[in-house]
Amino acid sequence: MGVQVKGSTASRVTAIRSLRQVIALKRPSWRMWEEDRPFSPALLTPLLVIVLASVAALFTPHLEFYRLLGAAPALAAAMFSVAGTLGIGLLTLIAGFVISAADHTLERTPGIFTLITVAAVTLAAAYASQVRQHRERTLAEVRSVAETAQRVLLRPVPHHLGHIDVEVLYQAAAAQARIGGDFYEAQQTSHGVRLIIGDVRGKGLPAVEAASVVLSSFRVFVEDAPHLPDLAHRLETSISRYGEDVASDDALERFVTVLLVEIPAGEPIARLVNCGHPPPLLLHGGEVCEVEPSAPSPPLNMAALLGEQHYQVDTIPFGTGDSLLLYTDGVSETRDGIGTFYPLAQRVRRWALASPRQLLDHLHQDLRAYVHGTRDDDLAALVAHRVTPCDLESAELGGLRPLRSTGPDIG
Incomplete structure (x- = not known):
């Protein structure tokens, strides 16, 4: 018994074209995705590190808690944009400057070295934030394409x-x-x-x-x-x-x-x-x-x-x-x-x-x-x-x- 299957090729072509059109329409906006990201208490972690390290350093200067300030921009890289990470780094530098001035170590080697370390960590964190954002953007696009493909194939x-x-x-x-x-x-x-x-x-x-x-x-x-x-x-x-x-x-x-x-x-x-x-x-x-x-x-x-x-x-x-x-x-x-x-x-x-x-x-x-x-x-x-x-x-x-x-x- 002969069966005509010309429609099978046409159906595949139609499905592929429809998939491409829907993907083009549904490609996510990265800027919109960032704006719609919900607030999480974890976003306050870098600021909390700055506050706790600063208070501990001022009240117990002999323990040198100010060395922990570099953790703040490092944490920010995991959850903030590049601009946000640089902002956290700037706040950290200001806190380090204030602590060094209060301890009279601003002109000494430990104080200068700490500020240089915080600046270097901030720059590295900003780069890490950029890499993370790129990967998140790629993942969001892949998920959108996969969801669109599912709607086309598995309606x-x-x-x-x-x-x-x-x-x-x-x-x-x-x-x-x-x-x-x-x-x-x-x-x-x-x-x-x-x-x-x-x-x-x-x-x-x-x-x-x-x-x-x-x-x-x-x-x-x-x-x-x-x-x-x-x-x-x-x-x-x-x-x-x-x-x-x-x-x-x-x-x-x-x-x-x-x-x-x-x-x-x-x-x-x-x-x-x-x-x-x-x-x-x-x-x-x-x-x-x-x-x-x-x-x-x-x-x-x-x-x-x-x-x-x-x-x-x-x-x-x-x-x-x-x-x-x-x-x-x-x-x-x-x-x-x-x-x-x-x-x-x-x-x-x-x-x-x-x-x-x-x-x-x-x-x-x-x-x-x-x-x-x-x-x-x-x-x-x-x-x-x-x-x-x-x-x-x-x-x-x-x-x-x-x-x-x-x-x-x-x-």
Whole structure:
């Protein structure tokens, strides 16, 4: 079955142009950032050092507390601008001059040496302040770009899509990052609500780029694809062509696990195509069931390597009040201090009757308490909850029926 994928290239070009335009508009003003910096009591520390050292030096001249005055401009470099640091240094010199004059040491070597030392420390502190400001400005710009990229690539998902409520949880592995190789999307189509969650093998910017290719292709084809296997095939073709265009061995070997879900409005069911992704959890009547695929489907960008493009559709009962928890391996493969994987199904059972937002909030807090040390993987989770009864929901859905394969396969 041939599939036209011309739209995939156009979607990538459009996404890149939009990203550049938004970045240009959202680039932060450094002057504004400085003006908006909130006041902190720590800003008074250099002045406190000047006052305490001066008082101690005047009352106990034999202990030579005036030698501590150089700490004031050094501290100022960590929190003030260059002008502010020089101002603190000037106040320090004045205090040193007054102390030397009071002790009658102004013309002696110790007093002169102290003033020279304070002046040298002030100049060094001013330079350090300039370097710090440059790094803070660079970090602020990088954060702004990352946040903008996240809004372009991982757009906010509507909380209500027809008969389905949707909530998401996302956290990048890097402490200062906003995006990573995990991704998700949910859209209302004529076929029902269609969802995707995926994970790119690897980390860093190459993983983000591969995720953007899959997401942009999903947004282009999600409405036109008549069924999930066809949609999976189009995504496979897009990521394969991306690897060929980049002409990189790493890009050619970078595979993507995805889970595609379709929830029609008129039937109490959900259809799933699992391409090497962790199985979702079905929450029904307070019970939690892991939905394993009835037959394996290859991850994206591996169909050619495996010599097959067979995408299996599984249908599960999904009635009013049921929820599907989709997640990446950053959730299920979180380890504790002894290396034990996070028992996701067991933990989620405690929150099976919670609302989607509450469920993800509980999950996030529990993961943070469970993990040992620093996270080394991105994580994403999405909950789809059916809230509106469908026309055919008169069938018995008291328990999970065996999964059955439906719909056409592409192979």
